[in-house]
Amino acid sequence: MRRPRRNHSPVFKAKVALAALKGDETIAQLAARFDVHPHQIKQWKDQLVAQAAAVFDGDPSRRDGVPAVDVKALHAKIGQQALEIDFLAGALGQSPGPSGKR
Numbered sequence: 001m002r003r004p005r006r007n008h009s010p011v012f013k014a015k016v017a018l019a020a021l022k023g024d025e026t027i028a029q030l031a032a033r034f035d036v037h038p039h040q041i042k043q044w045k046d047q048l049v050a051q052a053a054a055v056f057d058g059d060p061s062r063r064d065g066v067p068a069v070d071v072k073a074l075h076a077k078i079g080q081q082a083l084e085i086d087f088l089a090g091a092l093g094q095s096p097g098p099s100g101k102r
Contacts, residue, residue, distance in 0.1 A: 027041055
C-alpha cells in the first residue's frame with residue numbers, strides 16, 4: 001500500500017540538507033533517520049549548494065524571486081485613480097465624500 005504524499009516544511013528540508021552537507025552520516029543513514037528517500041535528500045542538498053550564494057547577495061530584490069517595489073509608480077497610480085473617482089462622481093452628480101449624497 002502506498003504512503004500518501006507528504007509536504008515537508010522548508011525548515012525540515014534545510015535541516016536534512018545541512019546534515020547531508022556535514023557528511024557525518026551517509027545518505028542512506030540520513031534517509032533512515034529522517035524517513036525520506038535518499039534521492040530526495042540528494043536533491044535538497046544540491047539545491048542548497050546551488051542557492052547558497054543568494055544568502056550573501058547584497059541585493060534583496062533578487063532573493064526569493066520577489067522584485068523590488070517601485071513606490072513612486074504605485075503612488076502615481078493611486079493619484080490617477082483618485083482623480084478618476086472624483087471625475088466620475090462629479091459626472092454622476094454626486095458630491096465627493098463618504099456618503100456620496102448632494
